[in-house]
Amino acid sequence: MADELKGWKDLPLGGVAPGGSARELQKTGSWRAQRPIWHEDKCIQCLQCWLHCPDDSILIHSGKMTGIDYDHCKGCGLCAAICPKDALEMVPEREGTCAK
Amino acid sequence: MRKVMTGHKAVAEAMRQIEPDVVAVYPITPQSEIAEYYAQYVHDGVVHSELVPVESEHSAMSACVGAAAAGARVMTATSSQGLALMVEVLYIAAGMRLPIVMALANRSLSAPINIHCDHADAYLARDAGAFQIFCESAQEAYDYTLIAQRIAEHDKVRIPGIVNLDGFTLTHTSQVVEPLEDEAAKKFVGPLKALYPLLDVDHPVSAGTFAMPDYYFELKRAQAAAIEEVANVFLKVQQDYASLAGRRYAGFIEPYRMDDAERAVVVMGSTAGTAKVAVDGLRKKGEKVGVLKVWLYRPFPYAEVAQALATVQAAAILDRAFSFGAMGALYSDVAAALAHSERRPTLANYIYGLGGRDVTVDQILQAFAELKEARPETRLRYLGLRE
Numbered sequence: 001m002a003d004e005l006k007g008w009k010d011l012p013l014g015g016v017a018p019g020g021s022a023r024e025l026q027k028t029g030s031w032r033a034q035r036p037i038w039h040e041d042k043c044i045q046c047l048q049c050w051l052h053c054p055d056d057s058i059l060i061h062s063g064k065m066t067g068i069d070y071d072h073c074k075g076c077g078l079c080a081a082i083c084p085k086d087a088l089e090m091v092p093e094r095e096g097t098c099a100k
Numbered sequence: 101m102r103k104v105m106t107g108h109k110a111v112a113e114a115m116r117q118i119e120p121d122v123v124a125v126y127p128i129t130p131q132s133e134i135a136e137y138y139a140q141y142v143h144d145g146v147v148h149s150e151l152v153p154v155e156s157e158h159s160a161m162s163a164c165v166g167a168a169a170a171g172a173r174v175m176t177a178t179s180s181q182g183l184a185l186m187v188e189v190l191y192i193a194a195g196m197r198l199p200i201v202m203a204l205a206n207r208s209l210s211a212p213i214n215i216h217c218d219h220a221d222a223y224l225a226r227d228a229g230a231f232q233i234f235c236e237s238a239q240e241a242y243d244y245t246l247i248a249q250r251i252a253e254h255d256k257v258r259i260p261g262i263v264n265l266d267g268f269t270l271t272h273t274s275q276v277v278e279p280l281e282d283e284a285a286k287k288f289v290g291p292l293k294a295l296y297p298l299l300d301v302d303h304p305v306s307a308g309t310f311a312m313p314d315y316y317f318e319l320k321r322a323q324a325a326a327i328e329e330v331a332n333v334f335l336k337v338q339q340d341y342a343s344l345a346g347r348r349y350a351g352f353i354e355p356y357r358m359d360d361a362e363r364a365v366v367v368m369g370s371t372a373g374t375a376k377v378a379v380d381g382l383r384k385k386g387e388k389v390g391v392l393k394v395w396l397y398r399p400f401p402y403a404e405v406a407q408a409l410a411t412v413q414a415a416a417i418l419d420r421a422f423s424f425g426a427m428g429a430l431y432s433d434v435a436a437a438l439a440h441s442e443r444r445p446t447l448a449n450y451i452y453g454l455g456g457r458d459v460t461v462d463q464i465l466q467a468f469a470e471l472k473e474a475r476p477e478t479r480l481r482y483l484g485l486r487e
Contacts, residue, residue: 008318008325013258014197015311015319016296019304 022055022072029057032075034090036068042087049079049088102278107238107270110277111177111203111263112137114245116147117285121172124152124163128182129215130267131205135177157182161189161200168198169307171294173253176200179267180207183221187228193260194229195323196308199252199292200260203245206369206420207267208455216456217267219369220421222397223429229323230260231330232397234368238275241265243341243349244395246280249289250337256329258295264397266370268456280345288344327399334396352401354393355408357383361390363471364409364445366434367418368394371452371459375418378464389468394430402437409438412445414474416467418483420453427480446474452483459484 012018022028045065050058057073059066068079080088105113112134115123123142127135142151150167154160157178168174178186183204193200209220222232233248235241241263248261265271280288296305311319334352342349356376358364365375372393382389392408392415394401409415417435419428426432431449438444450467453459463483470481 005314006318008321011315011318011322012305013295013322014195014307015309015315016305016307017309019306022306 020056027071029055029069029071029073029075032070032073032093034075034077035070035073035093036075036077036079036088037091038065038068039087039089042085044085044087046084048082048084052078052082054078102276104274105238105277106133106272106274107235107241107265108133108205108272109137110238110242110275110279111245111265112141113277113279114242114285115175116141117280117282118173118175118246118249118289119147119286120149120175122150122152122164122167122174123176124154124160124167124174125176126154126157126160126178126182128157128179130207130271131177131179131182131203133271134203134205157185158189161186161193164200165189165193165196165198165308168193168200169196169296169298171292171297171299173292174198174200175202175249177203177205179205180209180215180221183225184209187225190225190228190230190260192308195319197258197323197326198260199249199258201245201248201252202260202262203241204262204264205267205271206264208421214455215267217269217370218420218454218456219264220454222262222264223421223423225262226398226429228260229327230262231257231327231334231399232262232264233395234264234397235266235270235395236370236372236393238265238270238273239277240395241270242277242279243345243347246285246289247334247337247341250340251330251333253292254329254333254337255293257326257333259323259326259330264369269370278345284344288341331396331399331401352394352396352404353408354395356391356393358390358392358408358412360388361411362388362413363415363468364390364392364412365416365418365464365467366392366394366405366409366430368397368430369420371418371420371464374459374461375464378461378468381461382465382468387468397430400433400437402433405434405437406441406444409434409445410441410443414448414471415445416448416450416471418450418452418467420451422451422454427478446476448474448477448481449479450481450483451485457484
């Protein structure tokens with residue numbers, strides 16, 4: 001994230017955000033109330049979670065799900081809801097944080 | 101070719117020629133015929149627009165926002181309570197910098213319920229961030245619909261535009277209108293350049309974003325620059341249109357017999373025509389009177405209004421709606437325009453024609469007569485009101 005704030009003449013028209021630019025913001029998931037926990041043993045790598053995540057917070061490496069980007073995940077629960085194998089579980093943020 | 105048509109038909113004809121990708125609309129009196137005409141065009145295959153018959157005006161403007169953000173050319177139309185329901189989303193359309201052009205069949209706001217003309221709806225949307233043009237005739241409603249489309253879609257503008265035409269007085273009466281040939285109209289408006297087309301997957305954006313105290317102010321400042329830019333673009337587009345169509349349009353305001361006028365009325369919409377008749381009558385009697393018609397209401401042409409009124413001794417500003425608890429909205433703008441002028445007329449503010457109350461030549465004559473005795477004051481006067 002740029003340290004210097006831009007002036008009004010340098011902003012994109014209508015305040016659109018270019019694709020992927022939210023990643024430049026270091027932490028947008030800090031207000032998450034629930035966090036998804038990934039149970040790798042149950043995961044069949046169908047990538048439905050990645051497809052549905054509105055915040056691009058399912059981490060992928062070499063075409064496989066490798067974890068969750070908690071800096072940007074808002075805890076919406078879509079991944080857990082769509083997962084066909086219950087490999088993602090939503091837990092209260094405090095508990096999830098402690099568990100780690 | 102000159103044709104006889106209502107104001108509604110004139111607007112619908114302009115829309116047919118523009119042929120937007122999407123028209124999302126909900127019918128409301130007295131705007132309904134615009135929606136009906138356009139639905140007929142779509143049904144008959146005359147246009148290839150996507151007509152979205154929504155369940156409310158809030159949804160109409162929301163559908164317009166979605167389509168415009170996706171890169172479509174979008175139009176709609178509404179009136180009164182319909183605009184009131186749209187206003188929340190109209191602010192969003194302006195903030196997202198979406199060039200949505202809409203006809204507004206001017207009608208009073210409830211309560212009491214009334215379907216007839218005044219300008220309360222236009223004033224309600226005054227601060228939404230859309231530019232606003234007021235029309236005197238069906239011809240102007242046609243012309244300024246084409247002009248508004250070009251302005252709204254200009255690179256430096258990209259905001260919604262409202263073309264006001266007085267409900268019933270203009271929408272439902274038949275007048276002689278001379279539209280452009282289809283090809284000429286289409287060429288005048290030109291193609292829309294979509295800035296962030298939804299299907300451009302190589303350059304995706306998020307639209308309708310969130311801005312905290314660190315950026316909200318700057319984004320609104322940029323929006324203010326966009327509507328200020330309308331003034332420059334308006335003059336150029338209006339000039340292009342005037343030479344193409346052979347109209348005598350030149351500027352944000354239309355002065356009528358103002359050259360040596362000592363008294364003037366300042367007015368918007370169809371009442372300008374009534375005022376011109378009153379002025380013609382008084383001129384025959386040797387009275388030096390004139391009309392200043394305001395075409396471009398937002399952005400307001402402060403400098404031009406001040407200049408036009410600089411040599412006038414007294415001016416009556418006619419507001420067709422209350423701004424409750426304050427002087428009329430148009431009066432406030434005109435007073436602000438004159439605040440820094442060394443030479444300025446004594447001003448009077450009249451509220452007139454609410455809820456479709458007939459606006460007569462006699463009422464305008466009354467205003468001109470009272471201007472002879474005009475004194476500096478801050479109070480509302482009324483035309484056509486029973487005490």
